[in-house]
Amino acid sequence: xxxxxxxxxxxxxxxxxxxxxxxxxxxxxxxxxxxxxxxxxxxxxxxxxxxxxxxxxxxxxxxxxxxxxxxxxxxxxxxxxxxxxxxxxxxxxxxxxxxxxxxxxxxxxxxxxxxxxxxxxxxxxxxxxxxxxxxxxxxxxxxxxxxxxxxxxxxxxxxxxxxxxxxxxxxxxxxxxxxxxxxxxxxxxxxxxxxxxxxxxxxxxxxxxxxxxxxxxxxxxxxxxxxxxxxxxxxxxxxxxxxxxxxxxxxxxxxxxxxxxxxxxxxxxxxxxxxxxxxxxxxxxxxxxxxxxxxxxxxxxxxxxxxxxxxxxxxxxxxxxxxxxxxxxxxxxxxxxxxxxxxxxxxxxxxxxxxxxxxxxx
Amino acid sequence: xxxxxxxxxxxxxxxxxxxxxxxxxxxxxxxxxxxxxxxxxxxxxxxxxxxxxxxxxxxxxxxxxxxxxxxxxxxxxxxxxxxxxxxxxxxxxxxxxxxxxxxxxxxxxxxxxxxxxxxxxxxxxxxxxxxxxxxxxxxxxxxxxxxxxxxxxxxxxxxxxxxxxxxxxxxxxxxxxxxxxxxxxxxxxxxxxxxxxxxxxxxxxxxxxxxxxxxxxxxxxxxxxxxxxxxxxxxxxxxxxxxxxxxxxxxxxxxxxxxxxxxxxxxxxxxxxxxxxxxxxxxxxxxxxxxxxxxxxxxxxxxxxxxxxxxxxxxxxxxxxxxxxxxxxxxxxxxxxxxxxxxxxxxxxxxxxxxxxxxxxxxxxxxxxxxxxxxx
Numbered sequence: 001x002x003x004x005x006x007x008x009x010x011x012x013x014x015x016x017x018x019x020x021x022x023x024x025x026x027x028x029x030x031x032x033x034x035x036x037x038x039x040x041x042x043x044x045x046x047x048x049x050x051x052x053x054x055x056x057x058x059x060x061x062x063x064x065x066x067x068x069x070x071x072x073x074x075x076x077x078x079x080x081x082x083x084x085x086x087x088x089x090x091x092x093x094x095x096x097x098x099x100x101x102x103x104x105x106x107x108x109x110x111x112x113x114x115x116x117x118x119x120x121x122x123x124x125x126x127x128x129x130x131x132x133x134x135x136x137x138x139x140x141x142x143x144x145x146x147x148x149x150x151x152x153x154x155x156x157x158x159x160x161x162x163x164x165x166x167x168x169x170x171x172x173x174x175x176x177x178x179x180x181x182x183x184x185x186x187x188x189x190x191x192x193x194x195x196x197x198x199x200x201x202x203x204x205x206x207x208x209x210x211x212x213x214x215x216x217x218x219x220x221x222x223x224x225x226x227x228x229x230x231x232x233x234x235x236x237x238x239x240x241x242x243x244x245x246x247x248x249x250x251x252x253x254x255x256x257x258x259x260x261x262x263x264x265x266x267x268x269x270x271x272x273x274x275x276x277x278x279x280x281x282x283x284x285x286x287x288x289x290x291x292x293x294x295x296x297x298x299x300x301x302x303x304x305x306x307x308x309x310x311x312x313x314x315x316x317x318x319x320x321x322x323x324x325x326x327x328x329x330x331x332x333x334x335x336x337x338x339x340x341x342x343x344x345x346x347x348x349x350x351x352x353x354x355x356x357x358x359x360x361x362x
Numbered sequence: 363x364x365x366x367x368x369x370x371x372x373x374x375x376x377x378x379x380x381x382x383x384x385x386x387x388x389x390x391x392x393x394x395x396x397x398x399x400x401x402x403x404x405x406x407x408x409x410x411x412x413x414x415x416x417x418x419x420x421x422x423x424x425x426x427x428x429x430x431x432x433x434x435x436x437x438x439x440x441x442x443x444x445x446x447x448x449x450x451x452x453x454x455x456x457x458x459x460x461x462x463x464x465x466x467x468x469x470x471x472x473x474x475x476x477x478x479x480x481x482x483x484x485x486x487x488x489x490x491x492x493x494x495x496x497x498x499x500x501x502x503x504x505x506x507x508x509x510x511x512x513x514x515x516x517x518x519x520x521x522x523x524x525x526x527x528x529x530x531x532x533x534x535x536x537x538x539x540x541x542x543x544x545x546x547x548x549x550x551x552x553x554x555x556x557x558x559x560x561x562x563x564x565x566x567x568x569x570x571x572x573x574x575x576x577x578x579x580x581x582x583x584x585x586x587x588x589x590x591x592x593x594x595x596x597x598x599x600x601x602x603x604x605x606x607x608x609x610x611x612x613x614x615x616x617x618x619x620x621x622x623x624x625x626x627x628x629x630x631x632x633x634x635x636x637x638x639x640x641x642x643x644x645x646x647x648x649x650x651x652x653x654x655x656x657x658x659x660x661x662x663x664x665x666x667x668x669x670x671x672x673x674x675x676x677x678x679x680x681x682x683x684x685x686x687x688x689x690x691x692x693x694x695x696x697x698x699x700x701x702x703x704x705x706x707x708x709x710x711x712x713x714x715x716x717x718x719x720x721x722x723x724x725x726x727x728x729x730x731x732x733x734x735x736x737x738x
Contacts, residue, residue: 063501159383163405163719233495234567240495243723245390324561326568327495329720330405 008125089254101155106259108148113266134195164247168238178225199282206281226271233322272314394733441735449527454673472610482678531657572627576725587705590680596624703735
């Protein structure tokens with residue numbers, strides 16, 4: 001296969017071997033962990049800032065504006081300047097907050113994307129953890145984030161924050177079901193929860209094409225529920241600016257606010273990356289059966305580029321939602337989940353199971 | 363089993379309390395310094411107590427020491443989005459003096475008033491979208507409003523507080539470009555207005571959020587004195603332009619948009635319909651502006667005869683009443699403005715009860731409150 005030449009495994013293996021030859025195995029492990037940790041930190045910071053910039057540009061395009069244009073060429077340095085500003089801002093802590101929980105909440109919220117990101121395969125050989133329960137790990141870990149939001153809402157001692165936190169709790173707990181179930185649908189198709197294997201199985205066709213109608217339904221449900229899970233419009237009830245001023249992070253300032261802000265964007269990335277990995281073939285190139293010339297050209301594009309192109313496509317879609325739709329009301333959000341998405345999902349799982357049982361999926 | 367029973371019994375004893383939330387004076391969706399003391403149980407609104415007065419500017423009292431030519435300059439600070447319609451309240455002075463203003467003035471005033479109405483409804487539209495979470499509407503509305511403000515600027519130099527009408531006429535004659543620019547705007551806006559519907563009105567989420575929410579019955583509308591589009595959405599025919607025509611309104615044909623449902627969606631639709639009506643009114647007048655003076659001959663110092671005078675005009679928010687008590691001097695003895703926003707605001711408590719916070723925001727948005735209009 002032509003695209004194997006973009007495989008990162010030789011690079012990582014040679015680093016590993018080189019380290020083993022020169023230092024003790026324990027030191028090797030420590031150095032590798034540090035490198036990986038730093039890479040993720042840098043990636044989260046840079047990509048988070050890029051997503052903020054992208055959001056501002058996308059929303060500007062929808063609203064017939066230019067967006068940031070002053071700082072750097074096309075405003076490219078705007079988000080960096082904003083971030084520096086947030087870093088230098090005073091951390092204001094209101095008098096009557098529950099100090100411990102108040103300070104804990106932003107960390108809980110920011111830890112979640114770091115945990116989840118560790119199992120995502122960016123390109124062949126570029127995945128730091130490859131569990132046999134990878135998909136399960138993602139759903140399990142991503143549900144921790146809501147604890148941070150609830151803590152922030154509760155500890156701020158502000159009624160708006162509390163309403164925002166409770167809304168967010170009700171919403172995320174509900175929509176996790178849909179995210180999980182649409183993933184289960186695809187696990188039935190794949191027969192494995194190991195993420196690297198899920199990607200590998202899509203070598204000769206992405207799951208959204210292989211899985212017939214249930215996969216398409218599951219994809220749409222996943223994107224809707226994922227949007228809700230990341231608290232983004234039209235499901236941004238937890239912060240609902242026009243109702244609750246800023247919802248659960250009303251009382252946060254400076255870098256603590258930036259944590260919530262960054263976590264939202266990285267969660268957006270993770271939801272999109274999961275959608276890409278499970279439905280759109282991860283880093284696999286786009287192939288059309290029979291068109292060998294076309295496929296050969298597609299293979300020339302590195303897996304990393306494929307992955308990010310697909311992820312950015314999904315992110316654009318989710319941003320499009322936000323800047324077009326009005327916000328739902330809390331009871332409507334729960335109705336959508338419990339009365340529509342959940343039954344559809346349950347039926348969808350049955351349908352997928354039936355298709356796999358009949359062996360129509362390969 | 364016994365434990366389960368205990369749990370069930372103890373869960374009955376869990377008390378949920380009502381709690382108070384201050385919406386405002388600084389809140390994104392009160393559109394100004396309005397303070398609503400909202401009593402909530404969970405998300406459900408039990409009571410809305412408006413507290414006004416945060417930006418009370420004492421306009422009514424100030425008028426008592428100002429001359430009749432100075433007072434109109436204060437009126438457009440009340441409801442700044444329908445500044446010209448407020449200025450038009452000078453009709454009251456003209457009627458009191460029994461001055462016949464030139465036809466040209468009537469035409470100009472009516473065209474300006476309808477342009478102002480469209481501009482006001484555009485801003486209302488973008489703010490409503492924003493309150494409901496559709497942020498893009500904000501920029502669409504403001505973009506189109508800019509065209510009208512440019513016309514205003516060319517006509518009288520001001521964009522927001524126009525100060526254009528004075529007792530006896532208008533301040534300056536219209537700019538030679540005026541007719542052309544208005545016609546270009548109407549042509550352009552007729553294409554853009556359906557876009558508003560595509561973006562917001564037809565949206566499923568928007569309809570879910572607004573249909574059947576905050577129903578104001580016709581009887582309640584009359585009882586609370588809710589006028590303007592908000593009252594007409596409930597079926598209360600209260601258009602002063604129709605019932606007590608002033609300026610050039612007797613000369614034009616237009617429909618008074620009326621609804622029956624009185625819910626948030628109807629109030630929304632009604633304002634969109636009013637924009638169409640306003641455009642048709644302007645179209646009927648713009649080509650026929652008669653030649654003549656732009657002001658009647660007035661004395662340097664206006665003195666109203668002794669007595670009480672009342673005049674109603676239709677602003678973008680409803681009925682503005684001007685009540686002047688004169689003792690024959692150059693200043694009025696007492697002036698009372700009956701502002702539409704004040705009456706409309708107090709109907710909110712009645713219809714928001716039992717709905718959620720998000721609905722309260724939607725209801726407030728479709729009542730189109732302008733706070734200086736309430737506080738004066």
